Amino acid sequence: MTRILTIAHTVWLGTIRKKDIYVLLILLGALLLAMVSLDVFGLGGAVRYVKDLGLLTAWFFSWILAVNISARELPTEETNGTVFPLLAKPITRAELIAGKWLGTWSVAVISTMFFYLLIIAVVKYKGGSFEFIPLAQAIILHSSALSVICAIALAFSTRMNHDAATSITYILTGAAFFIVPRVPEFMARETGFAANMLMLIYNLLPHFEVFDMRKRLVHDFGPATWKIFFIVLCYGALISFTFILISWLAYRNKRFSRGNLI
Amino acid sequence: MDNAIEIRTLSVVFSSNGRPITALDSLNLCVPSGQVFGFIGPNGAGKTTTMHVLLGFIAATAGEARIFNTDVNKSIARQRIGYLPEHPDTYKFLTGRELLVMAGRLFLIRGKQLSDRIDEVLSLVNMQNVSNRKIATYSRGMMQRICLAQALINDPDLVILDEPTGGLDPIGRMEVRRIITDLRARGKTVFFSSHELSEVELVCDHLAILSKGRLIVQGPTSKVVPQGESLEKYFMKAVSNQ
Ligand SMILES: Nc1ncnc2c1ncn2[C@@H]1O[C@H](COP(=O)(O)OP(=O)(O)OP(=O)(O)O)[C@@H](O)[C@H]1O
Ligand SMILES: [Mg+2]
Numbered sequence: 001m002t003r004i005l006t007i008a009h010t011v012w013l014g015t016i017r018k019k020d021i022y023v024l025l026i027l028l029g030a031l032l033l034a035m036v037s038l039d040v041f042g043l044g045g046a047v048r049y050v051k052d053l054g055l056l057t058a059w060f061f062s063w064i065l066a067v068n069i070s071a072r073e074l075p076t077e078e079t080n081g082t083v084f085p086l087l088a089k090p091i092t093r094a095e096l097i098a099g100k101w102l103g104t105w106s107v108a109v110i111s112t113m114f115f116y117l118l119i120i121a122v123v124k125y126k127g128g129s130f131e132f133i134p135l136a137q138a139i140i141l142h143s144s145a146l147s148v149i150c151a152i153a154l155a156f157s158t159r160m161n162h163d164a165a166t167s168i169t170y171i172l173t174g175a176a177f178f179i180v181p182r183v184p185e186f187m188a189r190e191t192g193f194a195a196n197m198l199m200l201i202y203n204l205l206p207h208f209e210v211f212d213m214r215k216r217l218v219h220d221f222g223p224a225t226w227k228i229f230f231i232v233l234c235y236g237a238l239i240s241f242t243f244i245l246i247s248w249l250a251y252r253n254k255r256f257s258r259g260n261l262i
Numbered sequence: 263m264d265n266a267i268e269i270r271t272l273s274v275v276f277s278s279n280g281r282p283i284t285a286l287d288s289l290n291l292c293v294p295s296g297q298v299f300g301f302i303g304p305n306g307a308g309k310t311t312t313m314h315v316l317l318g319f320i321a322a323t324a325g326e327a328r329i330f331n332t333d334v335n336k337s338i339a340r341q342r343i344g345y346l347p348e349h350p351d352t353y354k355f356l357t358g359r360e361l362l363v364m365a366g367r368l369f370l371i372r373g374k375q376l377s378d379r380i381d382e383v384l385s386l387v388n389m390q391n392v393s394n395r396k397i398a399t400y401s402r403g404m405m406q407r408i409c410l411a412q413a414l415i416n417d418p419d420l421v422i423l424d425e426p427t428g429g430l431d432p433i434g435r436m437e438v439r440r441i442i443t444d445l446r447a448r449g450k451t452v453f454f455s456s457h458e459l460s461e462v463e464l465v466c467d468h469l470a471i472l473s474k475g476r477l478i479v480q481g482p483t484s485k486v487v488p489q490g491e492s493l494e495k496y497f498m499k500a501v502s503n504q
Contacts, residue, residue, distance in 0.1 A: 006367040010353065017355040081351040085412060088317050088345035088422075089368040092337045256319040257276070257311075 003091050007099025008106065015069050015107045024061045028115055031057055032122045047128030048218055054119035055214045059142070062112040063177075066146045067169045070104035070153035074251070075162040083256055097154065097248045101240075105150040109143045133223040138213035141229070144236030145211035149173050151243035152206075158250040173208070181209040206239050264330075266420045266451040267293035267316065272325035274311050274475075285311040287475040288325070293453050293468070295330075295419075298446050300462040300483070301455040303472035304501055309455040310348050312472075313424055317345055329420065341369075344418035346426055350409035354398035358389055358408045361397060365412040383411040386441060402429045410438070421445060423454035427461060439465050463493040473501050 015021065035053055077083040086096070116139055120130060152173060157165035183202040187195055210232050213224065223229075269291040276283045286308045293299045301309050314320045315327050318334050332339040352361055359380060366376040384390045387407040392400070397408060406429050413421065426442075427435045435458070442452050442465050456462050462469060463483065470480035478500050479486055487493050 002370055002372075003368055006364055010356070010364055013360070014353060014355050081347060081349055082353060084317075084319065084347045085345060085350075085352060085365075085409065086368075087319060088340055088343060088347075088413075089365065090337050090341040091368055255321050257314060 003095045004099040004102060007091075007096060008103035011069075011073060011100060011103025012107060015104070020068060021065065021107070021111050024065055025111065025114055025118075028057055028061050029118055032118060036122055036126065047123060047126050050123055050126050051119070051128065051130075052214070052218045054122060055138075055217060058112065058115040058119060059212070059214070061115060062108060062142065062146055063149060063173065065111055066104070066108040066149040067153050067166060067173065069107060070101070070150040071157045071165040071169055072162045073100045073104060074154070074157045075160070075165060078256065079161075087256070093251050093254075094248050097158075097244060097251055101150055101154055101244055101247070104154070105147050108146045108150060112142060112146065113139065130217060131220065131222065134213065134216055134221075137223055137229055138217055141211040141213055141232055141236070144233055144240075145208050147240040148206055148208070148236055148243070151240040151247070155243045155247040155250065158247050158254065173206075176205045177208045180205050180207055207235075211236060264295045265292045266295040266297075266330060267291065267453060268328045268331075269312070269316075270326050272312070272315060272327055273323045274308070274315060274320065275323045284475050286315075289472075289475070289477055291470060291477065291480065293451060295451045296446070296449050297467040298442055298452045298465050299454070300466035300469040301453060301472065302457070302459065302462055302469060302497065303455075303478075306474075307472040308475040309472060310424055311475075313345075313422055313453075313455070316422060317343070342416075342419040344413035344416065344421045346406075346410050346413045346421075346423045348424040348428075350406050352397060352405070352409055352412070355396065357396055358384070358393040358400070358411075361408060362393075362412055362415055365415045369416040371416065379415060379417070383414045386414065386444075387411045388437060403431060403434055406430055407434070410441070414441075418450070420451045420453065423452065425455055425457065427456060427458055435461065459492075459494045459497055463487070469493075471497060471500055 032050075032054055035050060074083075077086065116135075120135075123129065149169070153165060153169040156168050160168070180202065183198055187198045187202070190198060215221070216224065224232075269289055272286055272289045272291075273284070274286040276285055289308070289312065291312070301312070303309055311320070315322050316329060316334055317340065318337075321335075327334045329339045330342060353364075356364065362380045362383065363376065366372070366379060371379060380393075381390070384393050387410050389404065389407050389411060392404065397405065400408065406426075410423075410426060413423070423442075426438050430438060439461060442454070445452050446467075466483050468481065469483050469486055471478040471486075483493075487496050
């Protein structure tokens with residue numbers, strides 16, 4: 001465990017000493033402020049729209065952040081040659097993978113908390129508020145979705161360079177986020193083989209929509225039932241674990257020599 | 263006498279654009295413990311490749327390698343090793359001290375023991391004054407020194423150094439020689455590659471010459487190099503006969 005935490009801690013230091021998090025945070029802040037002050041949509045800046053857009057941008061930014069930081073960890077270790085002194089230590093590949101995942105996921109979660117704080121402040125400024133329990137549930141499920149995203153990015157980055165792993169993770173998680181929830185619509189129109197294929201894809205891809213409580217927050221539907229909440233949490237843990245396992249399998253026997261990734 | 267490193271009929275073949283490149287060809291090598299062992303050979307001879315096999319970074323195409331009688335593919339084989347890579351590079355966002363803390367924790371050293379050990383290795387490589395600076399601000403030689411420090415953090419019984427004096431100033435070279443002889447005095451084994459033949463002659467008890475992936479000669483320095491000849495002269499002859 002010490003070794004896993006040591007790796008995670010190094011990921012932490014590496015991420016908070018680079019600029020991307022701050023850039024995203026400042027961008028989000030600027031966007032929110034622009035929304036509030038300029039009334040871009042001519043909607044009088046109603047609290048509901050601030051919430052809606054704020055939460056959407058929080059999801060968007062945390063997605064970008066999670067993919068970026070977790071897809072680059074392993075490939076940059078390799079291109080910079082820092083993987084050599086690291087693997088010369090008595091650390092197992094499993095510990096390395098676990099540490100990298102823990103590090104990137106926790107950074108993504110903490111920054112997402114900051115995003116939420118910003119949104120809460122702006123909503124408050126607009127005279128609105130969030131109910132505590134649904135908000136807490138939303139943040140926890142959001143974090144669970146980030147854990148899945150980090151695990152997927154890590155899995156791709158074990159055998160790809162930074163750019164390829166980043167792009168593929170964006171495509172896959174983007175598709176899972178935007179297309180998967182609409183598959184049942186397509187399915188209604190198809191029959192036979194096409195319908196079966198769609199069904200297969202539908203079941204295989206991770207379902208990010210189940211982690212998404214934005215509608216509940218925006219329309220004040222109240223909390224999700226605890227049973228559903230825990231089922232979704234378990235679902236997130238299961239997919240994350242699966243992808244971490246895949247990462248380990250892909251990395252376990254990986255050999256390192258010059259020019260592997262270049 | 264125990265052997266710190268044992269390499270038997272080790273071959274490594276890389277492929278580049280479909281063409282095989284033989285980096286090591288049936289290499290046999292024994293490094294006795296408690297000795298300073300110089301590993302020399304022209305560029306591309308396979309020195310770095312041999313070290314990479316010893317550390318489990320690449321797989322042997324054939325043959326086997328053992329460290330203190332443990333197969334090199336087991337992570338526990340690295341518990342008693344310190345390694346300085348050929349192109350030392352490390353996390354530039356850390357300070358020198360933070361790097362050593364990280365390295366020490368990976369060996370499960372902690373608390374006062376770790377901070378004492380860090381002070382010790384920092385003074386060994388003469389980096390106490392800059393240890394709180396970001397590694398990004400280090401010069402090449404300082405980078406080399408901090409990487410050497412992290413290689414020694416666990417007080418290893420076997421130290422594998424790939425061109426430890428490359429990039430160092432004359433004082434730095436002398437200090438590395440001193441570190442190597444200190445390690446020997448404490449019963450440690452040092453296995454290092456170098457192109458500085460005068461230096462090798464000065465500090466090595468044993469040496470091996472490698473060329474094009476093949477071992478040309480190995481043995482005690484005094485036996486390998488004929489009386490009255492310099493290692494450099496002998497090396498030139500041996501390699502050109504290949
Ligand atoms: N990843 C790789 N792919 C293809 N060939 C490689 C790879 N790594 C090393 N080689 C080849 O293997 C041979 C041995 O290289 P190695 O780096 O071990 O030499 P070296 O003795 O360390 O040389 P130097 O003194 O220049 O550091 C060289 O011909 C090199 O081109
Ligand atoms: Mg080399």
